[in-house]
Amino acid sequence: MKMTKIYEGSHQWIMFGRDESKPANIIDTNQYVVRTADRCLLLDPGGAELFAPMMAAVLHHAPVDQITDLFASHQDPDVISSLGLWDQALTNAKLHAPAIWEGFLRHYSCESIEYVPIPDNGGTIKLGSVELQIIPAHYLHSPGNFHVYDPQAKILMTGDIGAAFEAPDAPVFVDNFTAHVEKMRHWHQRMMPSNQAKRVWIERVRNLDIDILAPQHGRMFKGDDVKRFLDWFDALQVGIAV
């Protein structure tokens, strides 16, 4: 599992991905960790297949008992089907996840972890002095979908928005936006169902000060590529399968 520190300040952001032990027929995912002095938040911790390499990677940054929070942007298995395993490993943790998916996500088993339902209008995740904003992104692609924004690190974790599918050894940041567009086009047109939801989301995130846009698949966007991505996505017609 490749680990890349993407922010270092009063707390850290670490991106995990490009797992070389992953079976070839399951989708590659990026996991993000926000590490404070004594707590650790896993954003979209991944599928059950990924649990062992992910846990092993996190142990380079935090002890098990300081993994206190999980966040699931939506209900997909590549996002959170590892829940039942985290549930047995962690004794004092919370899962922040969309309220509408609670009854569904509990199928993965969530007994010792406290489920903190996120209302439709979003909320915050407080990790001591670090406060993260939960940004609604409904219908992008899931009907109950959230992103996480860190105003201090200026990172927006965007789940499936900005996703692309890459070779296992691809760089973690986009280095040629024009070339990258074709890796994203079909995914966004096919997986994002609503142009209206897309426009609302773009208006919302254009108001945020973003240095890094961090999707759950593929490469992250930084600097001017963030605006390039938002402009490109704004102009894209989505929901093409009907």
Added chain:
Amino acid sequence: MTNQTKSQFVAVASITSELSAVMVVAKEISLAAANAKAIAFRAGDKAKGFQPITDFINELAKETIELVTDINIHALVLYRLTVNEFQKTTAYNKFELAAKMAGDAVYANTMQEPLDNARLSMQDCQRQFKRDVSQLLGQLEAVMHHARAARVIAANSRIEASQAGEYLQSLQAVAESVDKAAHTIHDNVQRCRIALSIYRNN
């Protein structure tokens, strides 16, 4: 999922299936008993020896139904336990792999406690499963005992039926039906026992 786990799921699920057939047959015995009682009543003195047998058949059917109902509840508990054991075993294996993959990570040693806890939980589940299987086998044995008793009653019924003059054929049919039902119960329950017995001492 290992082949043994798959077999365990199938064995536990098959109990419910076999027992639902037993339940149907037990209800048939109960019906046969009611039928026999009516015939014996009509036959009067000619079927005097048959009358107490009908009560006994009815009681046996009732007890079998109660036992099977109880076993079904236990089978459901056993199924949940099987699911639980599968989850605990999966967690233990994944935790072991995580600990191995963590190698020289700074906090690798903190995985030891979850690993130890997962092993204990898994072993608890395995012990509980064996205990519950033994208990269920005991209950199945009780049903077998009822089936054997029903066959003895069926044999006695045939003898009593032979004294019943023009009611002979009707009462013999009742005896045949009880005997056949007892056979079916015996065979179904025996299949349950065979499916489960390999897990008692595994």
